[in-house]
Amino acid sequence: MARIAFVEDDASVREALAQTLANNGHEPVAVTDFAHATDAVLGCSPDLVLLDLSLPGVDGTLLCREIRARSNVPIIVVTSRSGEVDEVMSMTLGADDFIAKPYSVHVLLARVEALLRRSGVTASSPALEHRGLRVDAARSTASFQGESVELTRNELRILGVLVGRAGEVVSREDLMCELWDSDDFVDDNTLTVNVTRLRRKLAALGLPDDFLVTRRGQGYSVR
Amino acid sequence: MRGVGGGPRGAVRADDAPGAVPRARDRRGRGYGPAAFLRDRAPSLVALLASVACAAVVMRGSGVSGQATGLVVCVMLLCFALDLACSYLPRRRFWRQVERAVGDPREALGASDVVDAPGYPEGVAAWEALDAVSRAGQAHVAAARRDADDYRSFVEAWVHEVKTPIAAARLICENEPGPSSGRLQRELDRMDGYVEQALYYARSGSVSRDLLIRRVRVGDFVGAALRAHKRSLIDARVSVRLGEGMGLTVFADAKWMAFVVGQLAENAAKYRAPGGSGRTPELRFDARAVDAGRADERVELDVSDNGMGISAADLPRVFDKGFVGENGRVAGQARSTGIGLYLVRELCEKMGLSVRASSRQGEGSRFTISFPTDRERLGDL
Numbered sequence: 001m002a003r004i005a006f007v008e009d010d011a012s013v014r015e016a017l018a019q020t021l022a023n024n025g026h027e028p029v030a031v032t033d034f035a036h037a038t039d040a041v042l043g044c045s046p047d048l049v050l051l052d053l054s055l056p057g058v059d060g061t062l063l064c065r066e067i068r069a070r071s072n073v074p075i076i077v078v079t080s081r082s083g084e085v086d087e088v089m090s091m092t093l094g095a096d097d098f099i100a101k102p103y104s105v106h107v108l109l110a111r112v113e114a115l116l117r118r119s120g121v122t123a124s125s126p127a128l129e130h131r132g133l134r135v136d137a138a139r140s141t142a143s144f145q146g147e148s149v150e151l152t153r154n155e156l157r158i159l160g161v162l163v164g165r166a167g168e169v170v171s172r173e174d175l176m177c178e179l180w181d182s183d184d185f186v187d188d189n190t191l192t193v194n195v196t197r198l199r200r201k202l203a204a205l206g207l208p209d210d211f212l213v214t215r216r217g218q219g220y221s222v223r
Numbered sequence: 224m225r226g227v228g229g230g231p232r233g234a235v236r237a238d239d240a241p242g243a244v245p246r247a248r249d250r251r252g253r254g255y256g257p258a259a260f261l262r263d264r265a266p267s268l269v270a271l272l273a274s275v276a277c278a279a280v281v282m283r284g285s286g287v288s289g290q291a292t293g294l295v296v297c298v299m300l301l302c303f304a305l306d307l308a309c310s311y312l313p314r315r316r317f318w319r320q321v322e323r324a325v326g327d328p329r330e331a332l333g334a335s336d337v338v339d340a341p342g343y344p345e346g347v348a349a350w351e352a353l354d355a356v357s358r359a360g361q362a363h364v365a366a367a368r369r370d371a372d373d374y375r376s377f378v379e380a381w382v383h384e385v386k387t388p389i390a391a392a393r394l395i396c397e398n399e400p401g402p403s404s405g406r407l408q409r410e411l412d413r414m415d416g417y418v419e420q421a422l423y424y425a426r427s428g429s430v431s432r433d434l435l436i437r438r439v440r441v442g443d444f445v446g447a448a449l450r451a452h453k454r455s456l457i458d459a460r461v462s463v464r465l466g467e468g469m470g471l472t473v474f475a476d477a478k479w480m481a482f483v484v485g486q487l488a489e490n491a492a493k494y495r496a497p498g499g500s501g502r503t504p505e506l507r508f509d510a511r512a513v514d515a516g517r518a519d520e521r522v523e524l525d526v527s528d529n530g531m532g533i534s535a536a537d538l539p540r541v542f543d544k545g546f547v548g549e550n551g552r553v554a555g556q557a558r559s560t561g562i563g564l565y566l567v568r569e570l571c572e573k574m575g576l577s578v579r580a581s582s583r584q585g586e587g588s589r590f591t592i593s594f595p596t597d598r599e600r601l602g603d604l
Contacts, residue, residue: 010387016394023398054383080386082422083433084478102390102415105397107450165400173457174405180453183446187462187503 002121003027004112005046007037007063008078009055017050020105026112034058038066046073047121048112053079053090061093068094074115078103106181128163130222133207135163144205154179154186155198162212162222171219195220255318260311275299310343317341321353332360371428378425382418389415412454416489420562423482427569434573439477441510441524442469447477448484452492459492461504461528468510473522473594479570484526486563487590491528493559494550496587505529513593520596527589533582541580542568 004026008014014030021028031040034055041049049067053060060079067075075097077090082100090098097111128135134143140156141148151159161178162170172191179186186194199212213221261268275296282292317338324334335354340347393411396404426433442465449456449463456463488506495504510524533541537548544565551559564580571578571592582588 010391012391013387013394016391016398019398020394080383082478084435084437084476085433088435101386102393105394168401171402171405174400176457177453180450180457183450185449185463185465188460
């Protein structure tokens with residue numbers, strides 16, 4: 001679990017972001033005292049800082065420099081100014097990464113995890129478990145009753161989504177979006193092939209056939 | 224002209240484009256010259272000549288010798304000629320200057336700055352009128368420009384503002400996955416697409432501070448565009464094929480290119496082959512180096528689809544602002560705004576790139592963006 005401080009002036013985003021981070025096994029700390037933001041951020045000794053540059057009455061760029069001057073904590077700048085210029089500028093402020101609003105949660109979390117890994121904080125996203133099946137993202141394996149099988153990147157992502165939303169029907173479109181987010185622009189057929197292979201691997205582990213079911217016209221579901 | 228080919232929007236463009244310049248040229252056709260000057264003076268010239276003739280007759284009648292009369296007549300005519308020349312030359316100088324100054328419609332409002340005020344009374348009056356018109360025109364233009372700039376910065380600021388609630392809505396959707404939030408996310412994506420168009424439309428009109436030309440990988444901005452438009456492409460069941468050359472690098476602004484390619488991808492999804500055609504919609508990206516080692520060495524990126532294609536009649540106008548072709552009117556679900564491809568061309572031009580379209584109706588279309596590899600040319604931007 002990583003403690004993530006985030007400085008964000010919009011209440012709706014703050015609330016939603018806190019929930020997103022908490023859902024994904026992090027400890028969110030919202031900083032709302034913009035006048036003393038540097039102290040507030042560093043006071044909670046975070047593992048990572050998400051910083052919105054456009055804050056009311058405070059220069060976000062100055063804030064970024066101040067935090068960097070006093071600490072080596074990883075900083076991701078989040079801003080609604082999406083230009084290439086803004087991205088380059090925020091790097092000169094000492095930020096480690098840059099995300100433009102409106103971002104997708106997957107992208108945000110992927111950047112957070114990557115940065116935490118780089119800075120040595122073990123980003124232990126909680127291992128997914130369902131009916132005895134354990135999905136280990138770090139080692140890219142699935143295990144069941146002592147047996148374990150290696151998964152490809154796509155299989156891991158598909159299984160991750162299905163187990164994470166166990167009991168629900170996940171549409172094919174949602175699964176494809178998930179894969180596209182990691183630059184794998186699979187089409188319909190490739191997804192079918194991936195799911196078929198995944199199902200074969202799960203069967204080899206000894207999971208029952210109805211573990212991963214196809215809902216015709218709707219998508220897939222893990223029961 | 225109206226109603227023959229395109230819709231009313233296309234016709235507006237055809238109407239106003241050639242208008243201004245030739246009309247100014249017509250006016251210049253009858254310039255100020257000796258003939259015009261003499262025509263203007265005709266009554267007084269006739270009176271003068273009559274008075275000279277009259278004087279000659281009177282002199283001869285009172286016994287003055289023929290030689291002396293001839294001399295007086297010659298001197299009088301010379302004086303008149305001198306007077307005509309003295310009044311013609313400054314007038315010609317003034318009007319020539321005026322003609323030159325207003326000849327170019329773009330410069331016409333600065334006319335009184337480049338025309339010298341003449342030394343004779345009608346000239347002074349004319350110059351003052353010209354000056355007043357110039358000043359008034361300049362003031363109007365300046366005010367309009369200020370308004371446009373204000374509006375542009377308002378749109379930019381507004382776009383940045385509206386992205387925060389979109390971001391919040393998207394986070395809320397993703398925190399609670401499910402069928403409804405999937406549908407909502409689609410709507411948010413559409414909203415975001417329109418917002419981006421507004422942003423780039425505002426930027427394309429001015430010399431943008433946001434433009435940053437750097438060396439970028441083709442595959443990087445193509446990937447960014449595909450990620451940004453994944454919902455439309457996936458929903459339209461478009462198969463994406465990344466061909467050769469995705470590792471090539473070109474000089475461009477990565478964000479602008481992602482937007483440009485995104486517009487092309489969005490069109491490929493929207494104008495895909497109709498369901499009954501038996502074709503799976505496909506979108507291909509291929510990049511290659513062309514004319515390597517020559518002066519016009521460049522990298523060309525093809526974005527091609529196997530969709531509806533564009534009719535030969537529409538093809539030359541697809542990049543025009545507000546142009547809605549046959550496809551835009553039949554594609555149905557989402558109405559075409561005729562702004563996407565216009566922005567593609569505008570932004571490409573701002574980056575010093577060229578873009579062209581080719582198509583066979585019913586078989587697909589291909590957009591080719593060409594990136595000069597010559598660094599020197601970047602200096603002109």
